[in-house]
Amino acid sequence: MTVAAPYWNPKTECMPREQLRALQLAKLRAVTEWAQARSPFYRRSFAAARFSADQLRTLDDIQRIPFLTREQWMHSQDERPPYGELPVAGREVAIRLHTTSGTSGSTPLRALDSRKDWAWAAEMWAYALWGIGVRATDIGYVAFGYGSFIGFWGLHYGLEKVGALTIPGGAQTTAARVRQIVDFGATVVATTPTYAMRMAQEAEALGIDLPGSAVSRLVLSGEPAGSIVETKTLIERQWGAKAFDTAGMTEVSTIFMFEPENQPGGCHIIEDHFIEEVIDPQTGDRLGYGERGERVCTSFGRSMIPLLRYRTADLVVRQPAAAAGNGRTWDLYEGGIVGRADDMKLVRGTNVYPGAIEAILRTHDGIEEFQIRIERRGARDEVVLQVEPHPRFDDAAWTALAEALVVELAEAHEGLLFILERAATGALPRFELKAKRLSDLRPAGAHTTVRA
Amino acid sequence: MSSTPSAEGPAVTRDLLDNPLTGEERKLLDAYRLLRELAREAPTPCVAANVRAALAPIAVAVTDLGLSFEHLLDDGC
Numbered sequence: 001m002t003v004a005a006p007y008w009n010p011k012t013e014c015m016p017r018e019q020l021r022a023l024q025l026a027k028l029r030a031v032t033e034w035a036q037a038r039s040p041f042y043r044r045s046f047a048a049a050r051f052s053a054d055q056l057r058t059l060d061d062i063q064r065i066p067f068l069t070r071e072q073w074m075h076s077q078d079e080r081p082p083y084g085e086l087p088v089a090g091r092e093v094a095i096r097l098h099t100t101s102g103t104s105g106s107t108p109l110r111a112l113d114s115r116k117d118w119a120w121a122a123e124m125w126a127y128a129l130w131g132i133g134v135r136a137t138d139i140g141y142v143a144f145g146y147g148s149f150i151g152f153w154g155l156h157y158g159l160e161k162v163g164a165l166t167i168p169g170g171a172q173t174t175a176a177r178v179r180q181i182v183d184f185g186a187t188v189v190a191t192t193p194t195y196a197m198r199m200a201q202e203a204e205a206l207g208i209d210l211p212g213s214a215v216s217r218l219v220l221s222g223e224p225a226g227s228i229v230e231t232k233t234l235i236e237r238q239w240g241a242k243a244f245d246t247a248g249m250t251e252v253s254t255i256f257m258f259e260p261e262n263q264p265g266g267c268h269i270i271e272d273h274f275i276e277e278v279i280d281p282q283t284g285d286r287l288g289y290g291e292r293g294e295r296v297c298t299s300f301g302r303s304m305i306p307l308l309r310y311r312t313a314d315l316v317v318r319q320p321a322a323a324a325g326n327g328r329t330w331d332l333y334e335g336g337i338v339g340r341a342d343d344m345k346l347v348r349g350t351n352v353y354p355g356a357i358e359a360i361l362r363t364h365d366g367i368e369e370f371q372i373r374i375e376r377r378g379a380r381d382e383v384v385l386q387v388e389p390h391p392r393f394d395d396a397a398w399t400a401l402a403e404a405l406v407v408e409l410a411e412a413h414e415g416l417l418f419i420l421e422r423a424a425t426g427a428l429p430r431f432e433l434k435a436k437r438l439s440d441l442r443p444a445g446a447h448t449t450v451r452a
Numbered sequence: 453m454s455s456t457p458s459a460e461g462p463a464v465t466r467d468l469l470d471n472p473l474t475g476e477e478r479k480l481l482d483a484y485r486l487l488r489e490l491a492r493e494a495p496t497p498c499v500a501a502n503v504r505a506a507l508a509p510i511a512v513a514v515t516d517l518g519l520s521f522e523h524l525l526d527d528g529c
Contacts (some may be wrong), residue, residue: 023468026518093528116512242503300521
Protein backbone atom coordinates (compact mmCIF):
# COMPACT_ATOMS: atom_id res chain seq x y z
CA MET A 1 0.00 0.00 0.00
CA THR A 2 2.86 2.34 0.77
CA VAL A 3 4.31 1.81 -2.69
CA ALA A 4 0.95 2.07 -4.46
CA ALA A 5 -0.13 5.32 -2.78
CA PRO A 6 2.87 7.11 -1.31
CA TYR A 7 1.31 10.58 -1.37
CA TRP A 8 -1.67 11.99 0.51
CA ASN A 9 -2.20 14.60 -2.20
CA PRO A 10 -0.19 13.69 -5.31
CA LYS A 11 -1.49 16.71 -7.23
CA THR A 12 0.44 19.21 -5.12
CA GLU A 13 3.11 17.02 -3.52
CA CYS A 14 4.55 16.30 -6.96
CA MET A 15 3.56 19.56 -8.68
CA PRO A 16 6.25 21.25 -10.81
CA ARG A 17 7.73 24.07 -8.78
CA GLU A 18 6.70 26.88 -11.11
CA GLN A 19 3.09 25.71 -10.78
CA LEU A 20 3.50 25.40 -7.03
CA ARG A 21 4.72 29.00 -6.91
CA ALA A 22 1.76 30.13 -9.01
CA LEU A 23 -0.61 28.36 -6.63
CA GLN A 24 1.12 29.95 -3.65
CA LEU A 25 0.78 33.39 -5.23
CA ALA A 26 -2.95 32.91 -5.84
CA LYS A 27 -3.46 31.87 -2.22
CA LEU A 28 -1.16 34.60 -0.90
CA ARG A 29 -3.18 37.28 -2.68
CA ALA A 30 -6.41 35.89 -1.24
CA VAL A 31 -5.20 35.61 2.33
CA THR A 32 -3.53 39.04 2.25
CA GLU A 33 -6.68 40.69 0.91
CA TRP A 34 -8.63 38.86 3.63
CA ALA A 35 -6.30 40.10 6.33
CA GLN A 36 -6.37 43.66 5.03
CA ALA A 37 -10.15 43.72 4.81
CA ARG A 38 -10.88 42.00 8.11
CA SER A 39 -8.10 42.51 10.65
CA PRO A 40 -7.56 45.89 12.33
CA PHE A 41 -4.05 44.72 13.25
CA TYR A 42 -3.03 44.00 9.69
CA ARG A 43 -4.66 47.19 8.37
CA ARG A 44 -2.47 49.26 10.69
CA SER A 45 0.59 47.13 10.04
CA PHE A 46 0.18 47.37 6.24
CA ALA A 47 -0.45 51.11 6.39
CA ALA A 48 2.67 51.66 8.48
CA ALA A 49 4.70 49.71 5.91
CA ARG A 50 2.94 51.49 3.00
CA PHE A 51 1.86 48.12 1.72
CA SER A 52 -1.39 47.09 0.11
CA ALA A 53 -2.53 43.64 -0.97
CA ASP A 54 -2.84 44.77 -4.59
CA GLN A 55 0.96 45.18 -4.72
CA LEU A 56 1.40 41.39 -4.80
CA ARG A 57 2.22 40.73 -8.44
CA THR A 58 4.91 38.07 -8.06
CA LEU A 59 5.76 35.75 -5.21
CA ASP A 60 8.87 37.77 -4.43
CA ASP A 61 6.57 40.69 -3.59
CA ILE A 62 5.84 38.86 -0.34
CA GLN A 63 8.90 40.70 0.97
CA ARG A 64 6.83 43.90 0.93
CA ILE A 65 4.59 42.45 3.63
CA PRO A 66 5.81 43.51 7.07
CA PHE A 67 6.98 40.81 9.48
CA LEU A 68 4.71 39.71 12.30
CA THR A 69 6.45 39.02 15.60
CA ARG A 70 5.43 37.19 18.72
CA GLU A 71 5.90 40.42 20.65
CA GLN A 72 3.37 42.18 18.42
CA TRP A 73 0.88 39.37 18.92
CA MET A 74 1.32 39.48 22.69
CA HIS A 75 1.15 43.28 22.74
CA SER A 76 -2.11 43.14 20.80
CA GLN A 77 -3.51 40.68 23.35
CA ASP A 78 -2.44 42.92 26.22
CA GLU A 79 -3.94 46.01 24.58
CA ARG A 80 -7.22 44.35 23.66
CA PRO A 81 -7.63 41.32 25.90
CA PRO A 82 -8.20 38.49 25.72
CA TYR A 83 -7.54 37.85 22.00
CA GLY A 84 -6.11 41.07 20.55
CA GLU A 85 -6.81 42.36 17.06
CA LEU A 86 -5.27 39.64 14.90
CA PRO A 87 -8.45 37.54 14.75
CA VAL A 88 -10.72 38.58 11.88
CA ALA A 89 -13.92 37.48 13.63
CA GLY A 90 -15.26 37.35 17.15
CA ARG A 91 -15.02 34.42 19.51
CA GLU A 92 -18.65 33.49 18.75
CA VAL A 93 -17.49 32.26 15.34
CA ALA A 94 -14.66 30.18 16.80
CA ILE A 95 -15.06 26.62 18.02
CA ARG A 96 -11.67 26.14 19.71
CA LEU A 97 -9.26 28.08 21.88
CA HIS A 98 -5.69 26.94 22.44
CA THR A 99 -2.66 28.53 24.04
CA THR A 100 1.08 28.22 23.70
CA SER A 101 2.92 26.07 26.20
CA GLY A 102 4.59 29.15 27.66
CA THR A 103 8.16 27.94 27.27
CA SER A 104 9.31 31.08 25.47
CA GLY A 105 7.52 33.67 27.56
CA SER A 106 5.44 34.11 30.66
CA THR A 107 2.24 35.05 28.83
CA PRO A 108 0.84 32.32 26.62
CA LEU A 109 -0.49 33.28 23.21
CA ARG A 110 -4.20 32.67 22.77
CA ALA A 111 -5.31 31.32 19.44
CA LEU A 112 -8.89 31.06 18.19
CA ASP A 113 -9.86 28.67 15.42
CA SER A 114 -12.95 28.04 13.37
CA ARG A 115 -14.42 24.68 12.38
CA LYS A 116 -12.72 24.83 8.99
CA ASP A 117 -9.44 25.87 10.60
CA TRP A 118 -9.48 22.65 12.62
CA ALA A 119 -10.41 20.55 9.63
CA TRP A 120 -7.32 22.03 7.99
CA ALA A 121 -5.12 21.39 11.05
CA ALA A 122 -6.05 17.71 10.90
CA GLU A 123 -5.35 17.73 7.16
CA MET A 124 -1.78 18.92 7.70
CA TRP A 125 -1.24 16.02 10.10
CA ALA A 126 -2.80 13.68 7.55
CA TYR A 127 -0.20 14.82 4.99
CA ALA A 128 2.50 13.97 7.55
CA LEU A 129 1.10 10.69 8.84
CA TRP A 130 0.51 9.40 5.33
CA GLY A 131 3.99 10.49 4.27
CA ILE A 132 5.45 8.69 7.27
CA GLY A 133 3.63 5.55 6.21
CA VAL A 134 0.73 5.46 8.68
CA ARG A 135 -2.34 3.76 7.25
CA ALA A 136 -5.87 2.71 8.24
CA THR A 137 -4.53 -0.63 9.48
CA ASP A 138 -2.42 1.11 12.14
CA ILE A 139 -3.19 1.56 15.81
CA GLY A 140 -2.07 5.00 16.97
CA TYR A 141 -1.41 5.85 20.60
CA VAL A 142 -1.31 9.55 21.53
CA ALA A 143 0.87 9.88 24.65
CA PHE A 144 -0.35 13.36 25.48
CA GLY A 145 -2.36 15.04 28.21
CA TYR A 146 -4.95 16.85 26.00
CA GLY A 147 -4.74 20.24 27.69
CA SER A 148 -5.03 23.77 26.31
CA PHE A 149 -1.57 23.43 24.73
CA ILE A 150 -2.26 22.69 21.09
CA GLY A 151 0.29 19.84 21.00
CA PHE A 152 -0.98 16.60 19.57
CA TRP A 153 -4.66 17.54 19.22
CA GLY A 154 -4.24 17.90 15.47
CA LEU A 155 -2.38 14.61 15.27
CA HIS A 156 -5.29 12.90 17.03
CA TYR A 157 -7.69 14.09 14.33
CA GLY A 158 -5.15 13.34 11.64
CA LEU A 159 -4.90 9.72 12.82
CA GLU A 160 -8.67 9.41 12.68
CA LYS A 161 -8.66 11.00 9.24
CA VAL A 162 -6.30 8.42 7.75
CA GLY A 163 -8.51 5.78 9.33
CA ALA A 164 -6.19 4.50 12.05
CA LEU A 165 -7.58 3.24 15.33
CA THR A 166 -6.81 6.16 17.62
CA ILE A 167 -6.13 5.76 21.34
CA PRO A 168 -6.01 8.95 23.43
CA GLY A 169 -3.44 8.50 26.20
CA GLY A 170 -4.87 11.37 28.24
CA ALA A 171 -4.11 12.05 31.86
CA GLN A 172 -2.52 8.86 33.12
CA THR A 173 0.70 7.81 34.70
CA THR A 174 3.60 6.97 32.45
CA ALA A 175 3.43 3.36 33.59
CA ALA A 176 -0.25 3.13 32.63
CA ARG A 177 0.47 4.60 29.21
CA VAL A 178 3.30 2.17 28.55
CA ARG A 179 1.10 -0.76 29.53
CA GLN A 180 -1.69 0.46 27.22
CA ILE A 181 0.71 0.85 24.31
CA VAL A 182 1.73 -2.78 24.69
CA ASP A 183 -1.68 -4.20 25.67
CA PHE A 184 -3.57 -2.49 22.82
CA GLY A 185 -0.92 -3.42 20.27
CA ALA A 186 -0.16 0.16 19.23
CA THR A 187 1.87 0.32 16.02
CA VAL A 188 2.36 4.09 16.05
CA VAL A 189 3.13 6.23 19.11
CA ALA A 190 3.02 10.02 19.06
CA THR A 191 5.05 11.85 21.69
CA THR A 192 7.77 14.40 22.33
CA PRO A 193 11.35 13.12 22.06
CA THR A 194 11.86 13.69 25.79
CA TYR A 195 8.76 11.74 26.72
CA ALA A 196 9.67 8.92 24.34
CA MET A 197 12.84 8.44 26.41
CA ARG A 198 10.88 8.77 29.65
CA MET A 199 8.47 6.01 28.59
CA ALA A 200 11.42 3.81 27.60
CA GLN A 201 12.91 4.26 31.09
CA GLU A 202 9.56 3.37 32.63
CA ALA A 203 9.23 0.29 30.42
CA GLU A 204 12.66 -0.86 31.53
CA ALA A 205 11.68 -0.39 35.19
CA LEU A 206 8.50 -2.39 34.58
CA GLY A 207 10.35 -5.15 32.77
CA ILE A 208 8.49 -4.41 29.53
CA ASP A 209 10.28 -5.18 26.28
CA LEU A 210 9.43 -2.18 24.08
CA PRO A 211 11.54 -3.32 21.10
CA GLY A 212 9.53 -6.54 21.22
CA SER A 213 6.21 -4.65 21.08
CA ALA A 214 4.16 -3.94 17.96
CA VAL A 215 5.33 -0.31 17.78
CA SER A 216 7.05 0.31 14.44
CA ARG A 217 6.81 4.09 14.14
CA LEU A 218 7.23 6.99 16.54
CA VAL A 219 5.88 10.40 15.52
CA LEU A 220 7.95 13.01 17.33
CA SER A 221 7.05 16.66 17.77
CA GLY A 222 7.30 19.55 20.22
CA GLU A 223 11.10 19.63 20.50
CA PRO A 224 14.11 19.30 18.21
CA ALA A 225 14.56 15.64 17.32
CA GLY A 226 15.58 15.26 13.70
CA SER A 227 18.26 17.85 14.27
CA ILE A 228 19.79 15.88 17.15
CA VAL A 229 20.74 12.66 15.44
CA GLU A 230 22.15 11.16 18.63
CA THR A 231 18.85 11.63 20.49
CA LYS A 232 16.84 10.21 17.63
CA THR A 233 19.15 7.22 17.34
CA LEU A 234 18.86 6.57 21.08
CA ILE A 235 15.04 6.70 20.91
CA GLU A 236 14.96 4.34 17.94
CA ARG A 237 17.17 1.89 19.84
CA GLN A 238 15.08 2.13 23.00
CA TRP A 239 11.85 1.44 21.13
CA GLY A 240 13.07 -0.77 18.28
CA ALA A 241 11.09 1.52 15.96
CA LYS A 242 11.72 4.25 13.40
CA ALA A 243 11.34 7.79 14.71
CA PHE A 244 9.97 10.51 12.42
CA ASP A 245 10.37 14.21 13.04
CA THR A 246 7.57 16.76 12.67
CA ALA A 247 7.20 20.34 13.84
CA GLY A 248 4.40 22.80 14.30
CA MET A 249 3.43 25.69 16.49
CA THR A 250 0.36 27.19 18.12
CA GLU A 251 0.74 30.31 16.01
CA VAL A 252 0.15 28.15 12.93
CA SER A 253 -2.32 25.85 14.78
CA THR A 254 -0.76 22.70 13.35
CA ILE A 255 2.39 21.32 11.73
CA PHE A 256 4.14 22.77 8.70
CA MET A 257 6.72 20.05 7.99
CA PHE A 258 7.28 16.32 8.32
CA GLU A 259 10.01 13.77 7.80
CA PRO A 260 8.91 11.36 5.04
CA GLU A 261 9.15 7.60 5.17
CA ASN A 262 12.42 7.42 3.22
CA GLN A 263 14.03 9.64 5.89
CA PRO A 264 16.22 11.84 3.66
CA GLY A 265 17.74 13.65 6.64
CA GLY A 266 15.23 16.42 6.68
CA CYS A 267 11.59 17.41 6.73
CA HIS A 268 9.39 18.38 3.80
CA ILE A 269 7.71 21.78 4.02
CA ILE A 270 4.01 21.44 3.20
CA GLU A 271 4.40 24.03 0.50
CA ASP A 272 0.89 24.10 -0.93
CA HIS A 273 -0.34 25.36 2.44
CA PHE A 274 2.63 27.42 3.63
CA ILE A 275 5.18 29.85 2.25
CA GLU A 276 8.35 29.45 4.25
CA GLU A 277 11.20 31.96 4.04
CA VAL A 278 14.62 31.79 5.70
CA ILE A 279 16.09 35.12 6.75
CA ASP A 280 19.17 36.47 8.44
CA PRO A 281 17.84 37.11 11.95
CA GLN A 282 19.95 40.25 12.29
CA THR A 283 19.25 41.97 8.98
CA GLY A 284 16.00 40.37 7.87
CA ASP A 285 17.53 39.66 4.45
CA ARG A 286 16.43 36.50 2.70
CA LEU A 287 18.91 33.60 2.72
CA GLY A 288 19.40 30.87 0.14
CA TYR A 289 19.65 27.10 0.12
CA GLY A 290 22.14 25.70 2.60
CA GLU A 291 22.28 28.85 4.72
CA ARG A 292 21.25 28.65 8.36
CA GLY A 293 18.74 31.29 9.39
CA GLU A 294 15.41 32.09 10.99
CA ARG A 295 12.27 30.67 9.43
CA VAL A 296 9.44 33.03 8.58
CA CYS A 297 6.04 31.44 8.08
CA THR A 298 3.03 32.47 6.02
CA SER A 299 0.05 30.16 6.40
CA PHE A 300 -2.91 29.66 4.08
CA GLY A 301 -4.85 27.46 6.47
CA ARG A 302 -6.18 29.73 9.15
CA SER A 303 -9.24 31.86 8.58
CA MET A 304 -9.68 33.24 12.11
CA ILE A 305 -6.08 34.46 12.41
CA PRO A 306 -4.31 35.18 9.14
CA LEU A 307 -0.62 34.48 9.62
CA LEU A 308 1.56 36.56 7.32
CA ARG A 309 5.37 36.49 7.54
CA TYR A 310 5.50 35.38 11.15
CA ARG A 311 9.03 35.41 12.61
CA THR A 312 9.26 32.08 14.39
CA ALA A 313 12.75 32.24 15.97
CA ASP A 314 13.23 28.66 14.72
CA LEU A 315 16.60 28.11 13.08
CA VAL A 316 16.58 26.10 9.86
CA VAL A 317 18.64 25.19 6.81
CA ARG A 318 16.63 24.86 3.61
CA GLN A 319 17.48 22.36 0.89
CA PRO A 320 15.92 21.81 -2.54
CA ALA A 321 13.30 19.13 -2.96
CA ALA A 322 15.52 16.91 -5.10
CA ALA A 323 17.59 16.11 -2.00
CA ALA A 324 14.70 14.00 -0.70
CA GLY A 325 14.64 11.64 -3.67
CA ASN A 326 11.05 10.54 -3.14
CA GLY A 327 9.23 12.31 -5.96
CA ARG A 328 7.95 15.22 -3.88
CA THR A 329 8.71 18.67 -5.21
CA TRP A 330 8.45 20.28 -1.78
CA ASP A 331 11.65 21.68 -0.33
CA LEU A 332 13.19 20.34 2.87
CA TYR A 333 14.48 21.66 6.13
CA GLU A 334 17.71 19.73 6.58
CA GLY A 335 17.65 18.12 10.03
CA GLY A 336 14.28 19.75 10.84
CA ILE A 337 14.43 22.61 13.30
CA VAL A 338 18.12 22.91 14.14
CA GLY A 339 17.68 25.25 17.09
CA ARG A 340 16.00 28.29 18.51
CA ALA A 341 17.42 31.74 17.96
CA ASP A 342 16.47 32.61 21.53
CA ASP A 343 18.06 29.48 23.07
CA MET A 344 21.64 30.34 22.21
CA LYS A 345 23.71 31.72 25.09
CA LEU A 346 27.00 33.54 25.19
CA VAL A 347 29.30 32.36 28.01
CA ARG A 348 32.75 33.93 28.27
CA GLY A 349 32.69 34.66 24.55
CA THR A 350 31.60 31.18 23.56
CA ASN A 351 28.22 30.24 22.09
CA VAL A 352 26.51 27.61 24.22
CA TYR A 353 23.60 25.88 22.58
CA PRO A 354 21.49 23.26 24.43
CA GLY A 355 21.07 21.07 21.37
CA ALA A 356 24.83 20.69 20.95
CA ILE A 357 25.18 19.68 24.60
CA GLU A 358 22.36 17.17 24.27
CA ALA A 359 23.97 15.68 21.16
CA ILE A 360 27.11 14.94 23.17
CA LEU A 361 25.22 13.53 26.14
CA ARG A 362 23.15 11.17 24.00
CA THR A 363 26.24 9.42 22.68
CA HIS A 364 26.71 7.99 26.19
CA ASP A 365 24.55 5.18 27.49
CA GLY A 366 22.89 5.43 30.86
CA ILE A 367 22.13 9.16 31.11
CA GLU A 368 18.58 9.37 32.42
CA GLU A 369 18.15 13.17 32.50
CA PHE A 370 20.11 16.39 32.56
CA GLN A 371 19.83 20.10 33.31
CA ILE A 372 22.01 23.01 32.15
CA ARG A 373 22.52 25.93 34.52
CA ILE A 374 24.42 29.07 33.58
CA GLU A 375 25.37 31.14 36.61
CA ARG A 376 27.69 33.89 37.77
CA ARG A 377 30.34 32.70 40.27
CA GLY A 378 32.42 35.64 41.43
CA ALA A 379 33.46 37.44 38.27
CA ARG A 380 33.09 34.41 36.04
CA ASP A 381 30.21 32.84 34.20
CA GLU A 382 30.05 29.07 34.58
CA VAL A 383 28.07 26.35 32.87
CA VAL A 384 26.94 23.71 35.33
CA LEU A 385 25.71 20.47 33.86
CA GLN A 386 23.65 18.32 36.18
CA VAL A 387 23.56 14.74 34.97
CA GLU A 388 21.37 11.99 36.37
CA PRO A 389 22.92 8.63 35.50
CA HIS A 390 21.16 5.29 35.49
CA PRO A 391 20.91 3.80 39.01
CA ARG A 392 23.34 1.05 37.97
CA PHE A 393 26.18 3.60 37.80
CA ASP A 394 28.64 3.14 40.64
CA ASP A 395 31.15 5.82 41.65
CA ALA A 396 33.82 4.56 39.27
CA ALA A 397 31.41 4.51 36.32
CA TRP A 398 30.18 8.02 37.14
CA THR A 399 33.72 9.38 37.43
CA ALA A 400 34.65 7.90 34.06
CA LEU A 401 31.52 9.37 32.47
CA ALA A 402 32.08 12.80 34.00
CA GLU A 403 35.70 12.92 32.89
CA ALA A 404 34.76 11.96 29.34
CA LEU A 405 31.97 14.54 29.21
CA VAL A 406 34.17 17.38 30.42
CA VAL A 407 36.66 16.69 27.64
CA GLU A 408 34.04 16.29 24.92
CA LEU A 409 32.09 19.38 25.96
CA ALA A 410 35.26 21.50 26.08
CA GLU A 411 36.32 20.30 22.65
CA ALA A 412 32.93 21.30 21.25
CA HIS A 413 32.93 24.70 22.98
CA GLU A 414 36.30 26.27 22.23
CA GLY A 415 37.85 24.96 25.46
CA LEU A 416 35.09 26.21 27.74
CA LEU A 417 35.10 24.00 30.87
CA PHE A 418 31.76 22.73 32.14
CA ILE A 419 31.19 21.88 35.80
CA LEU A 420 29.68 18.41 36.11
CA GLU A 421 27.33 17.58 38.97
CA ARG A 422 25.83 14.17 39.63
CA ALA A 423 22.10 14.28 40.36
CA ALA A 424 20.47 11.61 42.49
CA THR A 425 18.18 9.05 40.88
CA GLY A 426 14.83 10.67 40.08
CA ALA A 427 16.00 14.12 41.23
CA LEU A 428 15.72 15.94 37.92
CA PRO A 429 12.37 16.92 36.41
CA ARG A 430 10.71 14.73 33.80
CA PHE A 431 8.61 16.22 31.03
CA GLU A 432 5.63 15.10 29.02
CA LEU A 433 5.60 18.06 26.66
CA LYS A 434 8.43 20.43 25.86
CA ALA A 435 11.40 19.86 28.11
CA LYS A 436 12.94 22.87 29.88
CA ARG A 437 16.54 21.98 30.57
CA LEU A 438 18.29 25.35 30.36
CA SER A 439 18.33 27.96 33.14
CA ASP A 440 20.29 31.18 32.80
CA LEU A 441 20.65 32.45 36.37
CA ARG A 442 23.04 35.31 35.64
CA PRO A 443 21.99 38.79 36.74
CA ALA A 444 19.98 40.70 34.16
CA GLY A 445 22.23 42.63 31.80
CA ALA A 446 25.30 40.62 32.76
CA HIS A 447 25.22 38.52 29.65
CA THR A 448 24.20 38.63 26.06
CA THR A 449 21.72 36.43 24.29
CA VAL A 450 22.85 35.88 20.73
CA ARG A 451 20.07 35.51 18.19
CA ALA A 452 22.06 33.35 15.80
CA MET B 453 -20.15 19.96 -17.56
CA SER B 454 -22.22 18.71 -14.65
CA SER B 455 -21.83 21.78 -12.47
CA THR B 456 -25.10 23.57 -11.98
CA PRO B 457 -25.26 27.36 -11.76
CA SER B 458 -26.29 28.41 -8.28
CA ALA B 459 -26.93 31.47 -6.18
CA GLU B 460 -23.15 31.95 -6.10
CA GLY B 461 -23.03 32.59 -9.83
CA PRO B 462 -22.02 30.57 -12.84
CA ALA B 463 -20.34 27.21 -12.40
CA VAL B 464 -16.55 27.21 -12.04
CA THR B 465 -14.84 25.31 -14.84
CA ARG B 466 -11.14 25.99 -14.14
CA ASP B 467 -8.91 25.67 -11.09
CA LEU B 468 -6.73 28.33 -9.43
CA LEU B 469 -3.99 27.67 -11.98
CA ASP B 470 -6.50 28.08 -14.82
CA ASN B 471 -6.47 24.38 -15.67
CA PRO B 472 -9.75 22.77 -16.76
CA LEU B 473 -11.39 20.70 -14.04
CA THR B 474 -11.42 16.92 -14.19
CA GLY B 475 -14.68 15.06 -13.76
CA GLU B 476 -13.85 14.23 -10.15
CA GLU B 477 -12.95 17.86 -9.44
CA ARG B 478 -16.23 19.10 -10.93
CA LYS B 479 -18.18 16.71 -8.70
CA LEU B 480 -16.23 17.84 -5.66
CA LEU B 481 -16.89 21.50 -6.44
CA ASP B 482 -20.59 20.71 -6.99
CA ALA B 483 -20.72 19.15 -3.52
CA TYR B 484 -18.87 22.11 -2.05
CA ARG B 485 -21.20 24.67 -3.61
CA LEU B 486 -24.28 22.73 -2.59
CA LEU B 487 -23.08 22.46 1.01
CA ARG B 488 -22.30 26.18 1.08
CA GLU B 489 -25.81 26.96 -0.08
CA LEU B 490 -27.30 24.64 2.53
CA ALA B 491 -25.16 26.18 5.26
CA ARG B 492 -26.38 29.66 4.30
CA GLU B 493 -30.04 28.72 4.26
CA ALA B 494 -30.05 28.35 8.06
CA PRO B 495 -32.09 25.19 8.27
CA THR B 496 -32.93 23.42 11.52
CA PRO B 497 -30.10 23.19 14.05
CA CYS B 498 -29.36 19.53 13.45
CA VAL B 499 -29.12 20.11 9.71
CA ALA B 500 -27.12 23.33 10.05
CA ALA B 501 -24.59 21.79 12.42
CA ASN B 502 -24.06 18.68 10.35
CA VAL B 503 -23.90 20.54 7.04
CA ARG B 504 -21.23 22.84 8.48
CA ALA B 505 -19.38 19.85 9.87
CA ALA B 506 -19.47 18.31 6.39
CA LEU B 507 -18.53 21.54 4.64
CA ALA B 508 -15.32 22.10 6.58
CA PRO B 509 -13.39 19.05 5.29
CA ILE B 510 -14.81 19.48 1.79
CA ALA B 511 -13.45 23.03 1.84
CA VAL B 512 -10.06 21.60 2.78
CA ALA B 513 -10.24 19.12 -0.11
CA VAL B 514 -11.02 21.82 -2.70
CA THR B 515 -8.12 23.85 -1.29
CA ASP B 516 -5.80 20.82 -1.42
CA LEU B 517 -6.59 20.42 -5.11
CA GLY B 518 -6.26 24.15 -5.81
CA LEU B 519 -9.86 24.39 -7.02
CA SER B 520 -10.99 27.17 -4.72
CA PHE B 521 -9.59 29.06 -1.73
CA GLU B 522 -12.08 30.68 0.60
CA HIS B 523 -12.31 31.38 4.30
CA LEU B 524 -15.90 30.38 5.10
CA LEU B 525 -16.24 32.23 8.41
CA ASP B 526 -19.33 33.94 7.01
CA ASP B 527 -20.82 30.50 6.44
CA GLY B 528 -20.25 29.51 10.05
CA CYS B 529 -17.28 27.29 9.23
